Amino acid sequence: MASSSIVARGALPPGFENRLYDxxxxxxxxxxxxxxxxxxxxxxxxxxRVPSYREALGRAGVSAADIRSLxxxxxxxxxxxxxxxxxxxxGLLAVPREQVVRIHGxxxxxxxxxxxxxxxxxxxxxxxxxxxxxxxxxLRPEHTVHVAFGYGxxxxxxxxxxxxxxxxxxxxxxxGGNTPRHVRLIQDxxxxxxxxxxxxxxxxxxxxxxxxxxxxxLALRFGHFGGEPWTEELRQEIERSLGILAFNNYGLSxxxxxxxxxxxxxxxxxxxxxxxxxxxxxDPKTLEPVPEGExxxxxxxxxxxxxxxxxxYRTRDLAALDRRPCPCGRxxxxxxxxxxxxxxxxxxxxxxxxxSQVEEALLRVDGTAPQYLIEVSRxxxxxxxxxxxxxxxxxxxxxxxxxxxxxxxIDREIHAVTGIRMSIELVAPGAxxxxxxxxxxxxxHRKAAVA
Amino acid sequence: xQIRQLSLFLENKPGQLRIPAKVLGDAGIDILTMSxxxxxxxxxxxxxxxxxxxxxxxxxxxGVVVNVTDVLAVDVPDRPGGLASVLEAFxxxxxxxxxxxxxxxRERGRYATLLFRLEDPxxxxxxxxxxxxxxxxxxxxxxxxx
Numbered sequence: 001m002a003s004s005s006i007v008a009r010g011a012l013p014p015g016f017e018n019r020l021y022d023x024x025x026x027x028x029x030x031x032x033x034x035x036x037x038x039x040x041x042x043x044x045x046x047x048x049r050v051p052s053y054r055e056a057l058g059r060a061g062v063s064a065a066d067i068r069s070l071x072x073x074x075x076x077x078x079x080x081x082x083x084x085x086x087x088x089x090x091g092l093l094a095v096p097r098e099q100v101v102r103i104h105g106x107x108x109x110x111x112x113x114x115x116x117x118x119x120x121x122x123x124x125x126x127x128x129x130x131x132x133x134x135x136x137x138x139l140r141p142e143h144t145v146h147v148a149f150g151y152g153x154x155x156x157x158x159x160x161x162x163x164x165x166x167x168x169x170x171x172x173x174x175x176g177g178n179t180p181r182h183v184r185l186i187q188d189x190x191x192x193x194x195x196x197x198x199x200x201x202x203x204x205x206x207x208x209x210x211x212x213x214x215x216x217x218l219a220l221r222f223g224h225f226g227g228e229p230w231t232e233e234l235r236q237e238i239e240r241s242l243g244i245l246a247f248n249n250y251g252l253s254x255x256x257x258x259x260x261x262x263x264x265x266x267x268x269x270x271x272x273x274x275x276x277x278x279x280x281x282x283d284p285k286t287l288e289p290v291p292e293g294e295x296x297x298x299x300x301x302x303x304x305x306x307x308x309x310x311x312x313y314r315t316r317d318l319a320a321l322d323r324r325p326c327p328c329g330r331x332x333x334x335x336x337x338x339x340x341x342x343x344x345x346x347x348x349x350x351x352x353x354x355x356s357q358v359e360e361a362l363l364r365v366d367g368t369a370p371q372y373l374i375e376v377s378r379x380x381x382x383x384x385x386x387x388x389x390x391x392x393x394x395x396x397x398x399x400x401x402x403x404x405x406x407x408x409x410i411d412r413e414i415h416a417v418t419g420i421r422m423s424i425e426l427v428a429p430g431a432x433x434x435x436x437x438x439x440x441x442x443x444x445h446r447k448a449a450v451a
Numbered sequence: 452x453q454i455r456q457l458s459l460f461l462e463n464k465p466g467q468l469r470i471p472a473k474v475l476g477d478a479g480i481d482i483l484t485m486s487x488x489x490x491x492x493x494x495x496x497x498x499x500x501x502x503x504x505x506x507x508x509x510x511x512x513x514g515v516v517v518n519v520t521d522v523l524a525v526d527v528p529d530r531p532g533g534l535a536s537v538l539e540a541f542x543x544x545x546x547x548x549x550x551x552x553x554x555x556x557r558e559r560g561r562y563a564t565l566l567f568r569l570e571d572p573x574x575x576x577x578x579x580x581x582x583x584x585x586x587x588x589x590x591x592x593x594x595x596x597x
Contacts, residue, residue, distance in 0.1 A: 391460065391516065398458040398520040398568065399549050400488045400495055407492075425492050427462055428516050 012138075012245065012265050015221070018328050021135035021167070022128065024275050025330045032331060033070060035275055039303035041067045044076070046094045047309050052087055053079075053094075056311075073278060073301065078287070078312045084114035084254060093117055095307050105153035106253045113153065116253050117307035123162070125304050126256050129273050130163025133262020136271070136330070137247035138222050139193060141168030146191035146220075148200060149227070150176040155257030156227050160195045163259070169193070179207040179434075186218055194223035198230035198238060198246070199439035202371075205241030206392075215243025224249055226258055228439065229317075229338040229356050233363030250335065254313055255300050261335050269322050269334030276304050279333065280312070281321045284342040295320045297342050298335065316341045318354075346376060346442065348383045353418045355441040358387060361413040365406070371432050374422075377445040385422040387414065390432050452576040452586050453521035454566065455503040459496040460516040463489070471496065471515050478509045483596045484566070486552035499554070499566070501593050521572040524554060524587035525579070526562040533563070540582040541567075546575050554592065564592070 020026055027035070044064040047053040056077040057063060066072060084092065093100070095117075102118040118126065139145070145164045149156035151173060164171045174185050182204055186194070194201060201223055208218065222245040223238070235246045250270050251258035260277055261270035272279045281296040282289055290296035298315045320336040340354030347353070355374055362372055371390040376383060389410060397403050403426070410424045433440065461467040468487070475482060475498075483499045500506045503519060510517045527537045541548065549568040564587060569575040576586060587595075 393516055396458065396460045396495075396516050396518045398456075398495065398497070398518055400490070401549075403493070403495065404490065426460075428460060428514070430514065431462070 012267075015140075016138045016245070016265050018265050019135055020329070021132045025132055025136075025271070025273075025332065027275060027331055029331055032274055036278055036303060037067070037070055039275075040070065040073065040278065040301065043301065043303055043305075043309050044311070046306065047311050050092050050094050052083060052092060053311060070278070073280070073312070076301070076311050078299065078314055079310050080314050081114065081254070081316075089115045090117060090308075092308050094309055095119055100307055102158075103153075104155045104158070104253055104257065114254065115153075116256075119306040122256075122304075122306050125276065126159060126259055127162040127166045129256070129259030129276060130159055131166040132273065133247075133249050133259060133271075134160075134163055134167055134169075134224060136262060136264040136328070137224055137249075138245070138265070139164070139167050139169055139224075143169040143193050144172060144189060144191045145169050145193040145195060146172045146174055146182070146186050146189070148174050148176075148182050148194065148196035148204065155251070155253045156195075156197075159251070159257040159259060160224070164195075179204055180211065183208045183211060183213070186220060187213070190219040192219050192221045194220055194242070194244065196223075196225065197227040197439070198225040198234055199228065201225055201238045201246070202234065202241065203434055205238065209241065215241070218242070220244045222247065224262070226250060229340060231337070231356055231360045231363065233360055237363060248337065250317075250338065252315055252317070255302055255310055255315070256305060260300065261332070264326065264328040264330055266326055266328050268326075269336050271326065271330045271332035271334055272321075274332045277302055279321065279335065281319070284314075284316075284318075293320055293322060295336075295339055316343045318342055318345075344442065346374070346385075346444065348376065348385055348418075348420050351419055353385075353420055357417045358414055358422075359441075361417040362387075362389060362410060364413045364417075365409050371434075372441065373432050374442045375445065376442065383446070385420060386425060387422045388425045388427050388432060390429055391426055393429055452523060452588055453572045454499060454524050454589050454592060456520050456522045456566070456568075457498045457500065457503060457506055457510070458518040458520050459498065459510065461494040461496055463492050463494060467494070468496065470513065471498075471510055474509055474513045474515070475500065475506060478505065480506050480509070481596075483593070484552070484554045486550075486566075488550070497552070499592075501596075520568065522566045522568050523572055523576055523579070524589075524592050525565050525567055526585035526587055527565055529561055529563045534565075537584055540579060540584045544575070544578040544582050546570070546578065555596070564595075 041064050060077045062075045099119045100117045101120050103115055105113045105115045147160055151157035161171055172189055224247045226249040238246045247263045249262035251260040261272040263270050278301045280299040282299050284297040295318050298317050300313050302310045317338045318340050319338045322334040340356055373388045375386045407424050414422050459471055480500050486497045488495045507517050527533045546569050551565050551567045554564040554566050
């Protein structure tokens with residue numbers, strides 16, 4: 001299994017002094033555990049109003065009264081994405097429909113969309129959680145924030161939007177749309193903060209550079225990025241191309257949206273907001289806890305969500321937990337980067353490969369832009385992998401020898417990181433499709449052949 | 452003495468060679484000479500034109516990846532052993548050749564003109580002249596091309 005590397009990031013520049021938005025972020029561990037237990041009991045009670053959860057709890061032979069310690073969490077049944085699909089559209093609602101004030105949905109990139117609902121109090125909770133990680137990562141009321149997440153069913157746009165307003169900063173709800181327009185808005189309105197997916201942040205940097213703008217020409221100072229897994233190398237690339245600090249945050253619509261976890265100024269992992277969620281790190285095969293500090297699948301139980309609570313939701317996100325105290329004073333356990341998903345993991349000739357590993361390898365090769373596409377096929381008996389790598393205009397070398405060297409270095413790095421030989425194809429800048437949402441990194445032709 | 456050469460990145464798929472040729476043609480830019488280096492996945496097309504800057508601009512507008520590289524034009528005596536004598540001068544001057552290709556010229560019978568890519572073209576030019584190699588200036592080269 002891939003290990004997550006946490007890179008020490010050093011001191012932050014002035015303006016990023018540690019500040020708590022909510023004292024609850026620094027709750028002593030014993031008080032936090034007591035709060036979690038009380039809220040877990042309430043959650044199980046609430047979930048038991050939903051037929052699907054009631055059945056699952058019955059099969060597991062457990063009720064709210066059986067939850068006497070946090071260890072009893074492990075007696076609860078798991079919830080998976082398919083449970084949400086089976087209860088399409090809102091069969092998992094735990095409150096009367098009239099209490100629902102908002103409905104969001106997952107992007108549906110891996111099947112039918114799934115919907116989640118919010119009561120007024122859920123929205124208030126969610127907004128506060130987003131405000132917490134934004135403030136932890138430098139947001140102050142005087143800032144202007146450019147939101148390049150789509151506004152819609154996806155939780156990213158509205159989730160960040162209201163969190164920013166809660167902090168008292170100014171939101172530019174730019175939404176989706178073409179990238180040159182984003183660059184112009186950022187420049188004209190002088191936003192200091194950028195919100196989008198990491199791959200889109202990089203694309204905004206590319207477009208700004210193509211328009212002759214240097215990082216100094218924009219007022220941007222930092223950004224909060226999430227919505228897809230990314231690497232430490234991509235963070236450095238974004239920081240370099242936009243001249244900003246990049247903060248990582250984590251969330252998923254099934255649980256609440258962005259705000260489940262976020263980085264503080266130490267930037268060595270994201271604090272899980274444990275007064276609202278319990279996170280477990282389990283081996284996806286055995287469903288037993290992984291040894292301390294190792295990568296496993298995150299399994300999340302909501303503690304305060306009213307409309308659509310989740311019991312032990314299997315996120316399929318693979319990451320490690322770090323229970324060591326953080327110098328910032330926040331007491332929430334820190335999760336490392338999501339190194340992959342237990343279901344986007346590719347098995348190539350028997351070896352497990354994550355797209356994020358290919359990205360890591362590409363970024364090790366100086367002169368290779370991290371826009372890439374992995375194509376897996378099985379023309380004969382064996383799997384074959386082709387990686388299309390976009391060149392940046394400056395990467396063109398007049399000597400064929402240097403171009404072949406570049407290709408060979410990509411080949412060697414990918415082999416070193418993944419243990420797999422992939423065929424490398426250099427393509428012209430802009431040749432790969434861009435999208436403001438989740439970047440498409442893998443095309444698996446084998447699945448098409450099977451289905 | 453350097454000749455400014457355009458280098459174009461071409462992906463190995465149909466139409467990739469035609470696009471730059473069409474773009475230059477539509478802009479009324481004459482290709483004086485060219486050479487294609489290729490692997491099975493991508494190629495580098497090298498071109499010499501009179502108006503390098505304008506050619507680069509129209510190519511880039513059409514989405515082609517372009518670099519400008521300096522090369523030297525060398526007159527090689529058009530007789531058996533002519534190329535060997537010039538290459539001997541390169542060797543004596545301690546110059547390594549990255550690549551070379553011929554320039555279409557009207558001096559047939561007297562000289563064959565070759566374009567050479569060398570590591571440091573400015574330094575190489577003066578060294579080669581000291582070793583008696585006949586270099587062709589851009590003005591003369593373009594005049595010969597007509």
